[in-house]
Amino acid sequence: MDVGKHQDSGTLSEKIIQIAAGESHTLALTGDGSVYSWGRGMFGRLGTGSEEDKLTPTRVNFDLDKVKIVGIAAGSYHSLALADNGSVWSWGYNSYGQLGYEGENSSLPHLVEGFHDLESPDSITDRSKTKTTPSLKISSVKAGGMMSLAIDNLGALWMWGNCPQNILGSEAEALPSSSSTPLRVREFRGHTVVKVACGNEHIVALVGACETPNDGDLICYSWGINRQGQLGLGDKETRLSPEVIGSFNNIESSWAVYDVACGGSHTAVLACNKGSPDRSESVCFTFGLGDNGQLGQGTTQGVLYPKPVKVLPKNVFLISVDCGLFHTSVVSSAGDVWSWGMEKGYGLCPDFSFTSTDAGDALYPRLISCTEPYGPRFPEPVQIVCGAAHTILAAAGGYKLWSWGRGQSGLLGNGKTMNCMDPSTVLWPPLTNHDKEEIPDNSSGDKQSILKEQDDTEDKQRLSAALGEMKLLQTKLSTMERYTSILHGSVFGKPFREQDIPITLQNTGTFDLAREWENMLESSDHAKLARLEVFYRSMLSDIKDKLMKKRIKEIIKECLDERR
Known part of the structure; x- marks a missing residue:
């Protein structure tokens, strides 16, 4: 298929402008404001109204009236969406209040009301109560682990969910370890937060040196739990409040940071060369836990300071980076994709896929080739994201998705539940009920054939998912039976029987x-x-x-x- 023709014939409803990946689920946002999800449905993280797994992209329905979604984010087991009116919506797991309210998990989008009626903390009013500064409006959302974050139109950063008291600083020391109410990070008052990322327990933010940041003057801050050096501050001490990562912000530094991503216990930062005329040369820096090669430094040792991944080629511009639990992936503007970390850079545990001859962690970046007829480079890349053990790439100008890694629960969106070691295409765009109705009637019976094929495919997907779930349950039952027999034999001196x-x-x-x-x-x-x-x-x-x-x-x- 000709890429150009595919894009010309595409519509905003088919064009993906953003993707996000959780531990075992994926979200996609289209140009017309629609959100799709697929993968594991447990805890309601897909927002479809049930905990059923989805093997292909399925539309998430919102209780909106002429409001469209403009941003998405995924934590480990929960999801966020931002509407064009500044409202934030959440669904999924809520044990730590990461959905923005106190209560049970939600399998449908739920409005985060903690932002309602809030004004800028710097707002002042005169005697007639006339506002002198704009009211608060959220402009971007981010999630990671059990945390949720948002940046408002004035550049302030807000956090809720699993935010331990030492993460929010001295003003919040009396708070519990989790909060369902969005709390403002006050250390950035007077500055503009441009980007933010978070892992399981740490946060990294790119902040303007002044109220209106210019290109190249972003300061990199980090704070939170630091047991593996994932804050990049040269030690393993937890920080009570944001602290500047000096490696990027000293006078001698020749690098300007422009993107950041956090894994479970490691961090990746993209920076461009200040000396390059058009800043077309960029480098990926990594630090933190390196046990599985997720730092790409050729070793399994951790790194306490930002260190460049030197094996990546020079004179390339990296447009997107993301981190899984134990792997990292980047994509260049030319469409080259590199991945490194656990099990060949896929993030998979050793027992998932590889044989003894080709098993092993990727300590250096591996080039991931695109499938024909596009390959080896991915055409017009847009964004790359990593889940715990899967990777999704939006390319072809946003009209095509590729996925690879763990396939359990339909995580790869290709209608299957098998792991995939090579990039496979996500079934996109999905055939909706409206599409079915629009199929024209004709005497040859094409409409009936298409619908029957669609139904057969859906039946096979459901059967495949059921068989996979049954196999998993059988494995768990077998393990429990062995454990029970060992324990019963130790106490009573005989094997465990059903009549016991x-x-x-x-x-x-x-x-x-x-x-x-x-x-x-x-x-x-x-x-x-x-x-x-x-x-x-x-x-x-x-x-x-x-x-x-x-x-x-x-x-x-x-x-x-x-x-x-």
């Missing part, structure tokens, strides 16, 4: 542990009680021995500390 299940648990599904324990003791003969006594004495002896050893270690440590 208490009657109350079989009949009612509830289990009174104290009562069943008493019933079991009453029905036991002398030999069984004697064995239980031996087991109990052995366990008690082991526990006392461990307690004594721990106490001895504590006493020795106390003595050594006093001598110092």
Whole structure:
């Protein structure tokens, strides 16, 4: 197919302008303001009204009246959307209040009301209560882990969800570790936050040096948990509030930061050369956890300061970067894609796919080739995003999607549940019910054939998903049976049998542990009680021995500390 022709015939409803990836789900935003989701449906993260997995892009319906969506974001198990009127919508997992309200998970988009009736903290009014500054309006959203973030039209940064008290700084020390109410990061007052990214427990923001930032004068800040050096500050100490990453902002630095991404415990930053006339040369810097090669530095060691990924070719301009849990991917303006990290840079665990001959983490960037007839480069790339173990690329000017990595639960959007080691095309654009109605009637029966083929495909997708889920449940059941047998054999000296299940648990599904324990003791003969006594004495002896050893270690440590 000719790329140019495909784009010319495309419409805004088919053109993807933004994508976002969670732990096991993906979102896509089209030019007409529609949102599509696919992948794992647990916790309602897809926003379809159920927890059913979706193997292909499925439209998310919003309770909107002439308002269109202009931005999307995905955390581990939740999703965000921004409407053109500044309203924020959320759905999915909500144990930490990351949906912006206190309550249960939501499988449908829910309005984040914490922003309603809020004004800029710097707003002042005269005696007649006339506002002298604009009212608040959210202009972008971002999510990661169990956190949600937003930037308003005045450049202020807001956060809610799993935001530990030490992340928001001294003014919020009395707050609980999570908040369902958006809270403003006050350290940036008087400055404009341009971009922000967050991992599981850390945040990196690009902030203007003054109220109106100009190209190239962005300052890179980081804060949060820093156990792996993911803040890039040269140590592993947690920060109470945003702190400048000096490597990018000292006088001698020749790099201007323009994009940032956070993985679970590592960070990637894109910067361009200030000395280049058109700033067409860029570099990817990484820091933090490197156990699986996710830093692309040729080693599994962590890095505490930003360090350039030197193996990437020079004189290229990287337009997009993203991080999964244990892998990182970038795409250049020319359509070259590189990936590095766990299992050949796919983020997959070793038992997912590869054989012993080709298994192994990618410690250096690997070039990912596009499939024919487009390859080897991806035409007109738009954006690349990483989930925990999958990668999605929007290219062909936004009219085509490629995916690779973990395929479980339909994560790749290609109608299958298998892992894919080479880029496969996402089934885009999807055939909607409206499209079905628009198929013209004719005597040859083409309409019926198309609809039957569509129904057959959907049936096969549902069957494939059901079989995959059944296989997963069988694996879990087998593991539980082995665990139960080992535990039962250790206590009672014989394998576990079905008749050993208490009657109350079989009949009612509830289990009174104290009562069943008493019933079991009453029905036991002398030999069984004697064995239980031996087991109990052995366990008690082991526990006392461990307690004594721990106490001895504590006493020795106390003595050594006093001598110092």
